[in-house]
Amino acid sequence: MTLPGARAGAWAAAAKVAQRRRRAEGAGRSQSPVTPSLRAALYVHWPYCEKRCSYCNFNKYIPRGVEEAAVRSCLVTEAQTLLRLSGVHRVESVFFGGGTPSLASPHTVAAVLEAVAQATHLPADSEVTLEANPTSAPASRLAAFGAAGVNRLSIGLQSLDDTELQLLGRTHSASDALRTLAEARGLFPGRVSVDLMLGLPAQRVGPWLRQLEDLLRHCDDHISLYQLSVERGTALFTQVQQGALPAPDPELAAEMYQEGRAVLREAGFRQYEVSNFARNGALSTHNWTYWQCGQYIGVGPGAHGRFIPQGAGGLAREARIQTLEPDSWMKEVMLFGHGTRKRSPLGNLELLEEVLAMGLRTDVGITHQHWQRFEPQLTLWDVFGASEEVDALLQRGLLLLDRRGLRCSWEGLAVLDSLLLTLLPRLQEAWRQKTPSPVPG
Structure with a gap:
């Protein structure tokens, strides 16, 4: 055709x-929770x-x-x-x-x-x-x-x-x-x-x-x-x-x-x-699903995905990119069943950076429960609660950190990129303090 x-x-x-x-x-697939x-x-x-x-x-x-x-x-x-x-x-x-x-x-x-x-x-x-x-x-x-x-x-x-x-x-x-x-x-x-x-x-x-x-x-x-x-x-x-x-x-x-x-x-x-x-x-x-850092599977030339390859015994989420050029992609699919060109396992800090940057794009932001799904040890309060730079953003009314979680105000949504310049380094510093580098013997 x-x-x-x-x-x-x-x-x-x-x-x-x-x-x-x-x-x-409709013929009776299981409706049990997933x-x-x-x-x-x-x-x-x-x-x-x-x-x-x-x-x-x-x-x-x-x-x-x-x-x-x-x-x-x-x-x-x-x-x-x-x-x-x-x-x-x-x-x-x-x-x-x-x-x-x-x-x-x-x-x-x-x-x-x-x-x-x-x-x-x-x-x-x-x-x-x-x-x-x-x-x-x-x-x-x-x-x-x-x-x-x-x-x-x-x-x-x-x-x-x-x-x-x-x-x-x-x-x-x-x-x-x-x-x-x-x-x-x-x-x-x-x-x-x-x-x-x-x-x-x-x-x-x-x-x-x-x-x-x-x-x-x-x-x-x-x-x-x-x-x-x-x-x-x-x-x-x-x-x-x-x-x-x-x-x-x-x-x-x-x-x-x-x-x-x-x-x-x-x-x-x-x-x-x-x-x-x-x-x-x-x-x-x-x-x-993207903004909540859920899993998504990308199919077709150049498609992107984020999922844990459990069928291959994987434990970490991978960022995947399919082969860009359609003819090459089709050849790979016919040979291997898929045309994945690049696989990049995401470290825990990389995943948290995505959770932060993507979640703050929404008006709901990041609830404490949502954050704990990805990081059960460091709370949002631990990461951002004691930072003077973050407190300045809170005082300006651009961010809110409360019992619900961390989110942008209506004014803050319009300048999210500038807020991340403060928030991402703070997350990285909190992560380094949690997982210090080993001292050479």
Whole structure:
């Protein structure tokens, strides 16, 4: 099969596969509690796009005669292999990202979900998200993905200004985006997320805020605000370096962010993470796993994962990266069952650094109970309670350390990176005091 596109027959097959999966799940799998170490989220990377956007440095490729059946087979094989290796008993969420996974056929999505359901417990109501671009996701195609098992969409809208969309190299217009958003909301009410970018070259606060206010008249219950990062190796980086475009103004971007989050709060959205806003309880279950340092398994070219390889007798969590280039990845999967290119065991301090940095991205922060799951000896009070530098942040109202745990205030969330400059060294010092280096004999 050549991308993009899928025939109606494939859509019907996808629906049948998804129905079989749901029937199997309802037929009596054990509902006994599963310990946290045996739960995971699953990320599936679809590496192909219609074109490369000017700002994008993600692992993605323009398809040239891709045989989708072969890619599908490798995704299924790798998912089965890594789930078996992880010893995971329950997959809490699945996220199809990319690339542009809405270019894949619904049959591919259904096949992966069926493989997951056969390898472990995938509850029928698990969050299954698909990233979609407006030009690759007409209503009939979105409906087919729903039949295949998708129940949440993340739409790469990025801007409601056609000039900005052209600057970003997007293939859709603002009217395309709003049409797709309306169709998606009709099919997945309450479960559609949209991305909006800020801090573009020459962008101004007022016009951007009007975009956000316009979006609020059309959006569902989840919005992500992302600041543009001009990455080396992208077309946008070259344009800025050559003076064809002005460099983004970080102070203006900060003002957009502050004003934007205030507008969203006024509209009833909870800022539950630095870049993510939800109302009516529409938080992303999958992303919450990342921020809580839960286990997640990455499948597909260039996917990242964090899990304990219990099937191989592992005790420590590993950071894993799959082979980037799709053809090489497929060869490795066919030879070894998976295409893991890099495995890095995480030391206890490295894991605590992730717990701190990721947990503080959320409005809940790090509860004492959550911290003790990873570090039962050093409490949050032990690490941060006696630090003058941390106390200064508490006095300024940027941090809170109390009976609930450690978290940022609403003001502190906006400057988390600067707070970590104080908090991470304090954690490292407390760890050194706990585990002193051996004295040479």
